[in-house]
Amino acid sequence: MVYTRKDQRDLTRAERRKFVDAVLELKRSGRYDDFVRTHVRHYSSDGDDGLRAAHMAPSFLPWHRQYLLDFERALRALDPTVTVPYWDWTRDRTAAASLWGEDFMGGNGRRGDRQVMTGPFAHVRGDWTVTVGVTENRFLSRDFGHPADPVELPTRKELAWAMDDPVYDSEPWNSTSASGFRNKLEGWTPGKGSARLRNHNRVHRWVGGLMLGGASVNDPVFWLHHSFVDLLWSRWQTRNPGARYQPATPPPRGSSQYGRVVARHEPMPPFGVTPADVADHSRVYRYA
Numbered sequence: 001m002v003y004t005r006k007d008q009r010d011l012t013r014a015e016r017r018k019f020v021d022a023v024l025e026l027k028r029s030g031r032y033d034d035f036v037r038t039h040v041r042h043y044s045s046d047g048d049d050g051l052r053a054a055h056m057a058p059s060f061l062p063w064h065r066q067y068l069l070d071f072e073r074a075l076r077a078l079d080p081t082v083t084v085p086y087w088d089w090t091r092d093r094t095a096a097a098s099l100w101g102e103d104f105m106g107g108n109g110r111r112g113d114r115q116v117m118t119g120p121f122a123h124v125r126g127d128w129t130v131t132v133g134v135t136e137n138r139f140l141s142r143d144f145g146h147p148a149d150p151v152e153l154p155t156r157k158e159l160a161w162a163m164d165d166p167v168y169d170s171e172p173w174n175s176t177s178a179s180g181f182r183n184k185l186e187g188w189t190p191g192k193g194s195a196r197l198r199n200h201n202r203v204h205r206w207v208g209g210l211m212l213g214g215a216s217v218n219d220p221v222f223w224l225h226h227s228f229v230d231l232l233w234s235r236w237q238t239r240n241p242g243a244r245y246q247p248a249t250p251p252p253r254g255s256s257q258y259g260r261v262v263a264r265h266e267p268m269p270p271f272g273v274t275p276a277d278v279a280d281h282s283r284v285y286r287y288a
């Protein structure tokens with residue numbers, strides 16, 4: 001049966017609770033932290049050697065699609081009515097959004113140590129101790145708007161800049177690709193600080209705290225953010241029926257990207273599925 005991922009703002013109180021309960025149950029079992037570990041392990045960038053499967057690469061979108069599917073499957077094994085909702089950050093743009101409610105994601109971090117003190121994932125509640133990818137603090141932290149170098153959530157116009165590009169990705173297939181839907185949505189541009197970050201990256205920066213970097217999965221809003229990123233890819237696919245994942249074939253020997261990016265029919269570690277395998281999600285889930 002095809003299930004539906006909903007806009008988080010449309011969830012009923014009961015649906016919010018079920019999602020939170022399933023996430024907390026996964027955390028208790030230790031499996032949530034396995035997901036965090038997987039993300040940390042695949043957090044490599046242009047400057048690193050070897051294959052980039054998850055970020056700064058064409059497979060950014062299919063990698064996270066499969067990652068979300070695995071997470072959703074784990075949640076649905078606990079409660080078959082749960083799906084991963086999405087956060088439309090072009091609509092819910094402030095700390096006052098119901099997303100950050102006491103019964104859902106909780107709010108901003110406090111001044112000073114940026115510790116989140118409200119909601120089910122506040123460390124003080126006792127259910128959410130961060131164990132992976134941190135060296136000191138074990139609490140969830142956020143820093144809305146990154147006051148040290150202020151940033152707004154992406155606007156519709158900024159998103160349109162990505163959505164209106166009819167080509168999936170372009171050489172050199174990394175964070176410097178000047179054209180292509182993937183890098184514009186992932187959000188790397190030349191420049192410095194917050195100004196460099198667009199769309200997907202900008203949202204990580206806006207939430208701040210643990211949402212920055214490889215350990216971002218420690219903040220459960222990660223899943224709602226990436227559910228929306230996946231929705232955007234899905235919409236783009238519908239709008240561009242002829243446009244396929246690029247590159248179709250691996251970069252040749254001698255190219256700077258040889259052995260560093262996943263081609264359309266190559267398996268993505270650690271999942272083993274290819275970008276082509278996950279191109280069509282319509283038989284598994286749909287977006288409301």
Ligand code: CU
Pocket residue numbers: 039054055064
């Ligand atoms: Cu990621």
Ligand code: CU
Pocket residue numbers: 200204226
């Ligand atoms: Cu991300």
